[in-house]
Amino acid sequence: MKRVVITGMGIYSVIGKNLGEVKNSLYEGKSGIIFDPVRKEMGFRSALTGMVERPVLKGILDRRMRVGLPVQGEYAYLATIEALKNARIDAAFMEKNAVGILYGNDSSALPVVESVDILRKKKDTMMIGSGYIFQSMNSTVSMNLSVIFKFRGINFTISGACASGSHAIGIGYLVIRQGLQKVIVCGGAQEINPESTASFDALNAFSTRESEPQKASRPFDRDRDGLVPSGGAATVILESYESAVRRGATILGEVAGYGFSSNGEHISLPNVDGPVAAMKLSLKEAGMDASGIDYINAHATSTPAGDENEAIAIDQIFGKSRPLVSSTKSMTGHEMWMGGASEIVYSTLMMNHHFVAPNLNFDNPDKATARLNIASSTIPCEIRAFLSNSFGFGGTNSSLVIRKING
Amino acid sequence: MQNEEIIKRINQLLIEEIEIDEVQISPAADLKKDLGIDSLDFVDLFVIIENNFGFKMKAEEMSDIKKLDDFYNYVIRRVHSN
Numbered sequence: 347m348k349r350v351v352i353t354g355m356g357i358y359s360v361i362g363k364n365l366g367e368v369k370n371s372l373y374e375g376k377s378g379i380i381f382d383p384v385r386k387e388m389g390f391r392s393a394l395t396g397m398v399e400r401p402v403l404k405g406i407l408d409r410r411m412r413v414g415l416p417v418q419g420e421y422a423y424l425a426t427i428e429a430l431k432n433a434r435i436d437a438a439f440m441e442k443n444a445v446g447i448l449y450g451n452d453s454s455a456l457p458v459v460e461s462v463d464i465l466r467k468k469k470d471t472m473m474i475g476s477g478y479i480f481q482s483m484n485s486t487v488s489m490n491l492s493v494i495f496k497f498r499g500i501n502f503t504i505s506g507a508c509a510s511g512s513h514a515i516g517i518g519y520l521v522i523r524q525g526l527q528k529v530i531v532c533g534g535a536q537e538i539n540p541e542s543t544a545s546f547d548a549l550n551a552f553s554t555r556e557s558e559p560q561k562a563s564r565p566f567d568r569d570r571d572g573l574v575p576s577g578g579a580a581t582v583i584l585e586s587y588e589s590a591v592r593r594g595a596t597i598l599g600e601v602a603g604y605g606f607s608s609n610g611e612h613i614s615l616p617n618v619d620g621p622v623a624a625m626k627l628s629l630k631e632a633g634m635d636a637s638g639i640d641y642i643n644a645h646a647t648s649t650p651a652g653d654e655n656e657a658i659a660i661d662q663i664f665g666k667s668r669p670l671v672s673s674t675k676s677m678t679g680h681e682m683w684m685g686g687a688s689e690i691v692y693s694t695l696m697m698n699h700h701f702v703a704p705n706l707n708f709d710n711p712d713k714a715t716a717r718l719n720i721a722s723s724t725i726p727c728e729i730r731a732f733l734s735n736s737f738g739f740g741g742t743n744s745s746l747v748i749r750k751i752n753g
Numbered sequence: 754m755q756n757e758e759i760i761k762r763i764n765q766l767l768i769e770e771i772e773i774d775e776v777q778i779s780p781a782a783d784l785k786k787d788l789g790i791d792s793l794d795f796v797d798l799f800v801i802i803e804n805n806f807g808f809k810m811k812a813e814e815m816s817d818i819k820k821l822d823d824f825y826n827y828v829i830r831r832v833h834s835n
Contacts, residue, residue, distance in 0.1 A: 410793065410794075470809070472809070473800055473803065474800075476793040476794070476796035
């Protein structure tokens with residue numbers, strides 16, 4: 347079995363448009379959440395959202411590459427440019443080596459809405475144009491980026507609800523570990539627009555603390571009242587250890603273990619046993635016990651039931667060692683399909699810059715969350731290894747263990 | 754609309770919407786080989802032409818259109834027949 351390492355990262359997020367900006371935001375505890383009046387006018391129960399400006403790619407990508415790219419593909423393109431540069435992988439390397447792509451994405455709502463709006467108005471499919479089909483499919487990110495970057499390895503999208511980005515890295519890890527690929531571009535992307543979140547808002551799952559947008563996402567806090575949707579894209583370059591050493595690449599961390607499970611219960615209500623199973627499997631795969639983990643980047647989205655169940659699950663496994671825990675969703679909101687990948691980027695930045703980012707707005711614990719060692723402010727510290735949780739609708743769970751490379 | 758105006762408008766749309774390099778535009782230019790207009794670009798031309806000239810192009814009429822001049826003549830004919 348091959349060892350799998352991270353040799354590059356890139357990020358386009360509501361807390362920064364590159365690694366440097368994001369690292370500073372994490373350290374300073376900066377929120378990327380706003381009140382979006384458009385959503386209120388449309389009839390949203392909550393107008394809160396993470397927000398980042400749309401990239402301008404005219405002059406950077408030619409027209410054919412742009413017309414099929416939805417907004418989350420634009421985010422993913424910029425994150426991938428940064429990640430490949432960070433990994434020092436250039437066109438010459440990609441010509442010699444079959445680089446793959448496994449990206450997490452689980453919707454592309456806006457292009458579907460827009461193209462059907464055109465059809466309803468014009469009553470002629472020929473008026474839809476050539477771009478919407480490529481923008482509309484769930485695999486839009488992997489299909490577009492593979493053409494833009496000329497990837498010739500494995501190429502598909504992983505749709506696993508709010509664990510999509512995490513599963514993408516997990517599957518990428520398994521494929522490289524098997525020796526089937528040397529380098530895979532993994533990640534997760536999430537569109538930001540009202541069309542993609544309207545039906546989610548209908549579930550009463552979003553925070554309505556609209557008077558204080560930056561206090562709305564408060565994972566683990568006693569007074570949390572729901573999540574705040576968000577988006578962007580994060581790319582992680584996974585590479586076999588041998589390939590990284592041969593290239594003289596900087597190794598940012600080792601993917602030590604991937605654990606997964608399915609709750610097999612309710613479509614939207616989380617449980618305790620599923621996350622426990624995923625976390626245990628990730629530790630077992632990493633050959634580590636709970637005491638080896640110095641930091642947990644929790645899934646915690648700021649919903650009453652989800653955070654409580656995750657706190658109980660973490661306490662079951664880590665009750666003795668009590669590593670630091672924070673949910674970066676307190677700053678970013680819930681990046682959904684992107685979150686599992688971005689949280690690997692955030693946590694790897696913390697590991698390499700020696701701090702744990704704060705869980706904003708953790709003012710008062712409740713009975714379950716009081717059991718955790720939650721970082722309510724930035725904590726300078728050494729992280730030897732961290733565990734990142736991502737859970738999604740349908741009871742899909744993913745846990746990744748990343749550690750510093752030890753030769 | 755005069756023929757010259759139609760040709761000027763087509764050129765402008767090819768440059769702005771399909772992002773064809775202005776120096777490539779000439780009546781003798783081959784749409785595929787010289788201008789790089791592929792089958793997907795043709796799909797977008799259907800939309801652009803209807804929005805700007807008010808008629809629907811027909812896919813079966815495209816098979817005879819090879820050069821930009823053929824395309825000018827096709828649009829001119831359709832504009833005048835409307």
